[in-house]
Amino acid sequence: MDTAPALLTWLESTPLAISIAESTVAFPVIEIIHVVAITLVFGTIAIVDFRLLGLGSNNRAVTELCRDVLPWTWAAFGVAAITGTLMFIHHATEYFSNTAFRVKMLLMLLAGINMVVFELITFRGVAKWDRDVPVAPAGKLAGAISLVCWLGVVGFARWVGFTVGVPEQ
């Protein structure tokens, strides 16, 4: 027997998952909080990405802007992760087999890898392009990749809502 389906079924059978599935209010409330959190994750990351691309906040140092804005991103991401997990467990099998959901997870993984590369490698040279000059090409690329990935996350997240609970056409 596969462990993945067993794990998914177990998640759905947890008391928390059952109470979410049985409540008429829980899902919409969790979903609204998730949507608000995701808007802030995408929006605050976009502020930094725009700066890397030279499209906004150019009067501020990259380091200063990151210190100022990214804690908001992480806080919002924490809320999105918790609410996302709650939504996932209540129909784990269905979400897991949903293509839009899988693409969304893959895009988040890509965004994560992009972030790690940026933080560990590109950001080491930040002193050279922290302010007044265009960001190094690697930094610009990181900003562009991040924007595309998170835009995709928002898009596919909405698509999950259109496809989960809808029978295959």
Place this chain on the structure above:
Amino acid sequence: MLAFADWIADTWLSLAIRKSVWLIPTIQITHIVAITMIITAAVMIGARLAQLAGRTQTMHETAQRFLPWIWAGLIVLAPTGIILIIAEPQRTLGNATFWWKMAMLLVGIVLTAWFQVSLRHDAAAWEDRSQKAAAKRVFAASSILIWLGIVATGRLIAYTY
């Protein structure tokens, strides 16, 4: 209003939008991306008002950075929202949640415009950290609640229809 909604639903445009599998989702996604701009901008302005972010920036600089995002977001929201109404008019026009959303939208626009005009008129007053000026800052930051309410009711339209 419901008769009007029924009439819209029967127009060729409404039928054409509904007939497409991908049009409504794509327009909804565009609508949501525009709302991310507004929520983020409102939170960043609110955070600056509360001294929680952007402390190295003046209120004027913060507003200059983020107010255009709010107006640009609204410019995208309006046509995408109208297309969604035309596609499924009964879903919105006959739905009290939708009208709550529109009422809050009006308040959000007025609050934002008031803030922008007030800041242009007297930028120094917005740097005033005294107790006396606190009420004004709280009032301006309360627009965050309005935008959050708009997101919440926007999502709830799907549940109350």
